[in-house]
Amino acid sequence: MTSLSLQVDLTKCLNSQGPFDLIIHKLTDLLVEAGQDLASHHLVQRLQVYLDTHPFTILLDPLPALYTLLDRFQSHHLLQSLETRQQGVSAVFSPPCVQLMTRRSDTVALVRDHLTFPIICKARVAHGLRSHEMSLIFNEQALKDVTPPCLLQSFINHSATLYKIFVVGAQHFVVKRPSIRDFPLGETDQKTIFFNSHEVSKAESCSHLSQAPLYPEVLPPSDEVVRQVVQGLQEALGMSLFGVDLIVDTQSGRCAVIDVNAFPGYEGVTEFFPALLSHVNKILKNNKESTSTLEGSSDVPTCEDRKIDLRSLPEPCKRQASGTSYFTMHTPAYSADR
Numbered sequence: 001m002t003s004l005s006l007q008v009d010l011t012k013c014l015n016s017q018g019p020f021d022l023i024i025h026k027l028t029d030l031l032v033e034a035g036q037d038l039a040s041h042h043l044v045q046r047l048q049v050y051l052d053t054h055p056f057t058i059l060l061d062p063l064p065a066l067y068t069l070l071d072r073f074q075s076h077h078l079l080q081s082l083e084t085r086q087q088g089v090s091a092v093f094s095p096p097c098v099q100l101m102t103r104r105s106d107t108v109a110l111v112r113d114h115l116t117f118p119i120i121c122k123a124r125v126a127h128g129l130r131s132h133e134m135s136l137i138f139n140e141q142a143l144k145d146v147t148p149p150c151l152l153q154s155f156i157n158h159s160a161t162l163y164k165i166f167v168v169g170a171q172h173f174v175v176k177r178p179s180i181r182d183f184p185l186g187e188t189d190q191k192t193i194f195f196n197s198h199e200v201s202k203a204e205s206c207s208h209l210s211q212a213p214l215y216p217e218v219l220p221p222s223d224e225v226v227r228q229v230v231q232g233l234q235e236a237l238g239m240s241l242f243g244v245d246l247i248v249d250t251q252s253g254r255c256a257v258i259d260v261n262a263f264p265g266y267e268g269v270t271e272f273f274p275a276l277l278s279h280v281n282k283i284l285k286n287n288k289e290s291t292s293t294l295e296g297s298s299d300v301p302t303c304e305d306r307k308i309d310l311r312s313l314p315e316p317c318k319r320q321a322s323g324t325s326y327f328t329m330h331t332p333a334y335s336a337d338r
């Protein structure tokens, strides 16, 4: 078997660079730019057209899932829906949130009804220059410091320990990272703290926000909890290359999912490349088998005809079997945030 990999240049005709069996990408920034910039929009459109006309090219990962992750409001809804799917008191939760599209006169009331102090404020758009600029709000008066569109979320004390779950297809890896220290619960007169999240939770970070009295060793999330979270997200998003940020609530011992990232850096995962290769080989093999089955029949049956669960199919078959273009050009209204 010969194999060839090359860098795809979206500024050039894709037909003359292909055909491609599989494209791995990190298009998050481009997708955000495409919301406001015509040139970027055209690049995304070029890829879209190529995929629509080459139904057997696999895209890792699908664009619709990425749009969900680019929007912290949508990500939060997704995480909430996963939480309520489980029965009884779930071992995993998404911290309570309030979404602010614009400045509202009833913000204080909303916060009183839904959140507890301290509160962490995150921009609605999850990628791009301003998306990691955040603030910690300690009282109602300080709510004037937030700039919509943004997500206000109850801050969960977690002994300054973050667990990054890095997913590669069927495998996942847990990496421990520094995080933000605990704060007293409830309103205090502490001034708002503005910070850049990349200064607190990278492997090498040693931010003043992480420094704290020595905490007792935090028990990591159980394998079962991690597996539940990964599986729930995989099923909901149809993605195979993503990261999940988990923290363990110091008070309740429950696990909070606070962030999901498309194709992260996998720093600290020495097994990343073998895992990626094995995943790519597996889906190419599955795809070859499904392709020959589909090509053998002149009339491709629809999913309803064959009672097929779309999510169980490889990406191109999903598009072909559903009988509609799987990708639809979609330019989210992110411009209000810039």
Ligand SMILES: O=P(O)(O)O[C@H]1[C@H](O)[C@@H](OP(=O)(O)O)[C@H](OP(=O)(O)O)[C@@H](OP(=O)(O)O)[C@H]1O
Pocket: 028, 029, 127, 128, 164, 198, 201, 202, 243, 245, 259, 261, 262, 263, 264, 265, 266, 267
């Ligand atoms: O490049 P953008 O699109 O901003 O996305 C970033 C990169 O994937 C970062 O990886 P890297 O720094 O290796 O490029 C990743 O950090 P991790 O590798 O720490 O997961 C970030 O996760 P967050 O730190 O959770 O935002 C994620 O938001």
Ligand SMILES: Nc1ncnc2c1ncn2[C@@H]1O[C@H](COP(=O)(O)OP(=O)(O)O)[C@@H](O)[C@H]1O
Pocket: 095, 120, 122, 126, 131, 132, 153, 154, 155, 156, 157, 158, 162, 178, 179, 180, 197, 198, 200, 201, 245, 247, 258, 259
């Ligand atoms: N609800 C929360 N409670 C406590 N800490 C949080 C919460 N949300 C985020 N953090 C802290 O802020 C950091 C950045 O938040 P995150 O949502 O992961 O955004 P980013 O996309 O910038 O990584 C996290 O790594 C964690 O240290």
Ligand SMILES: [Mg+2]
Pocket: 245, 259
């Ligand atoms: Mg994060």
